[in-house]
Amino acid sequence: MKIKFTPVPKQTLAISTLLLSAATFQSHADVILHAFNWQYSDVEAKAQEIADLGYKKVLVSPAYKSTGDQWWARYQPQDYRVIDNPLGDTDDFRDMVNALNAVGVETYADIVFNHMANEAWKRDDLNYPGSEVLSQYATNTTYYQSITLFGDVSSGLFNGGDFHGTYDQGGPQCISNYSDVGDVQYNRLCGGAPDPGLPDLDPNNWVVSQQKSYLQMLKNMGVTGFRVDAAKHMTNYHINAVFDSTIKNGVHVFGEIITTGGAGSSEYDNFLAPYLSSTGHGAYDFPLFAQLRSAFGFGGSMNALVAPGAYGQALPSNQAITFSITHDIPLNDGFRYQLMDPTDEHLANAYVLGRDGGVPLLYSDHNESGDNRWVDLYKRADIQGMITFHNETQGHAMQVVSYNDCLILFKRDHKGVVGINKCENGQDIWVDTAADNLWWYRNYRDTLSNDVQYITSQWHKFYVPGRSARMWLME
Template sequence: MQNRSLSQGIFRRSLTGAALTGVMLVSQAQADVILHAFNWQYDDVAEKAEEIAALGYKKVLVSPAYKSTGSQWWARYQPQDYRVIDNPLGDTDDFKAMVAALEAQGVETYADIVFNHMANEASQRSDLNYPGVAVLDEYASRQSYYDRITLFGDVRNGLFSGNDFHGTYDPQGPQCISDYSNVGDVQYNRLCGAAPDPGLPDLDPNNWVVEKQKQYLQALKDFGVTGFRVDAAKHMTNYHINQVFDENIKQGTHVFGEIITTGGAGSAEYDKFLAPYISQTGHDAYDFPLFAQIRNAFGFGGSMTALVDPGAYGQALPGDQAVTFSVTHDIPLNDGFRYQLLDAADEALANAYVLGRDGGSPLLYSDHNESGDGRWQDLYKRDDIEGMISFHNETQGRSMEVINYNDCFLLFKREHVGVVGINKCDTGQDVWVDTSAEGLWWYRNYQDTLSSDVQYISSQWHNFYLPGRSARMWLME
């Protein structure tokens, strides 16, 4: 439940000068909705391609596609070999068929990319030769099959050796990250578990490594992949990223990095990692600054004023460089990030904000209950999500203007086409709007995509009532 002591809904256009005149937010970004089909098998995505398209998604981000073993979701983030796609989610043939099935429905495929490290196999062997003798023997035992699913190179030979990594598996050699505020420590040393775990072998961006990574990306592009999510970009130097994602690779693709921060401008993580990544690579990124504002706004005692124009003071990425969200896979699946989870009801309201606003490419996470929470299983087709996507697609490219707000609610419009109202408090809010000043059309129905509510505007002053703990996304009919 929310703090009932927060100021309740009243007509408050006098809150600030910005509120008096309206806050106009304009973005030219064409922000198609991305479905993060987390840990879905490739043939499952292919089978659902028509449904995914009908729900309004334009892109699908799939889990890392290369050689990896182990049934756990995190095993997909421990690559053994880039040269073949062969893991519990499918093989090269399945991946190609999935891309084709999505493309036939007008939906693009995005691939999750792990280039910072290779699999932690210290418990199996002491060398850093990848994919290792056991995997090479597996290839040899089924040579015709692996020849068929090879993306590039010759799988009769190894891919990487000890010369391609920072450090060794020698307990005296590898360095685990000890200071996450130190850029060099974070980008040159290893992600490790509890001692004596030697961690994930950290790749050195030498010419050989860079060339193999580029060959892998080009192979996926040749299949029809049009976007790349750079996992753990915080742990790679921008030099490495720019060497791999050269102009040829970036041509015709959407590249965005994952750099987790707890805030925007002024926070150490933003200033040391995210801001340099954006400026030095030109890539997009997860909008963790905006997510921090969302958490603050919906948190106990927080105020919806935090969401009026967060970008104005560096608490949101520019709209044309942002991937926006209410949850990412790391938050529910890693104990160290679960503190960032929103209350389930607040997350639903946050989704309305992310999909209703202008700016950023919204990403929706949908899993098979890997976390055990049950909240995101089949989320992609939930009724409220379908309604939000419908609103987003109908208003895409329309400018956004905040009409009214207070601690409890935020009301904004997308030109005359749509109106979004979000009320975080328990008590309903009466929000009176001067429809003439706001340019809303008279004698037209505005139908809520989330409920049966219809607003018929027929006079200058109109009350957009917002029930407690709810969102409305009204589209003009």
């Protein structure tokens, strides 16, 4: 069944169109591949393929000394001074960066500066990397000296004085109130009792200097972007002390601050908004993600995606990292409720890669979650088509043409048209091609299917099947 839909009059859309057009973004909002938990040698081997698919940046998992085969062990640093973990060592990391750079792809590094590894189960001190690791260094002196980034690995990096105090509560404290900024930023991330949690670093001069040295060495190897894990749990003072003007010069920095919504939600107002204004860094666009979940959810309306930034429900374009899935959502039980239906996730990807705001990030894993949904996503046919549309429409402003509860149709100047229909029934959309500046006698070919629209008159009918997206690119 097809439902005919008459376009909304121009005056009705004027405000939304103006707001979207005004929300300009950096001229090169290139797609980031999150090669989650990939070995560095694997990324190196696939460098040319990644470039050919249209990615311009690759975010890799944390690179430092860490042990344990589980994915989450990469987020428990033992020592910044060497790269040595199951994903590879310093040499592997450098070879990967060089291989990506050779094909025009940048390397982004995932950074964990809030805490060190939870090793209370095997030792009761706060000396890192600990006697066991230092003994390993001493036993293999030549090798570890060859992969040392900075400093002297014959001695320790941090001790008890480099971690947050415990107030007057008699011992390390786990976060108990995630709405309390002080609790979240000064106490420990813990699992269930009796887990003592992840030792929380204090931003004293020594800690900051070591973290800056680590970042500078990664920059020296060619890293051009940093994702700051658990940024919600760090003070903005700490973030700004580490990411000073020298470290930030020539790099893209964005943080992970998970919220359930945008302006008006306590998490946004207490954590994300102060972070954005105090640091000037980018961040995951969780406000927009909340709008996507609302729009595609049962009873939701695509109206929510017309101009979310105008109401504080999407981050400013020059600070937004946009997505339909992050690694925390499928891999942590507490976030799995945010998983979208697979078809809705496909439609959300079309919106994220079709719009002109933010830097899209695509997550591709090795089935760490067991869902088997994101294995080799990076090279999936629909993702390839979306990246092609995104790259070809860079620099072309977005204007919404039509929308209702089921559908949104927008264009990127004359260069492309995106239609997303979340409902079961197909939709016809009549477009005034003269008013909307779509070119005549040119093919607009869908990058997701074999559909081609050939425009020859003022009024042209676009059709979007049920539960599908179309991304027509002008040839």
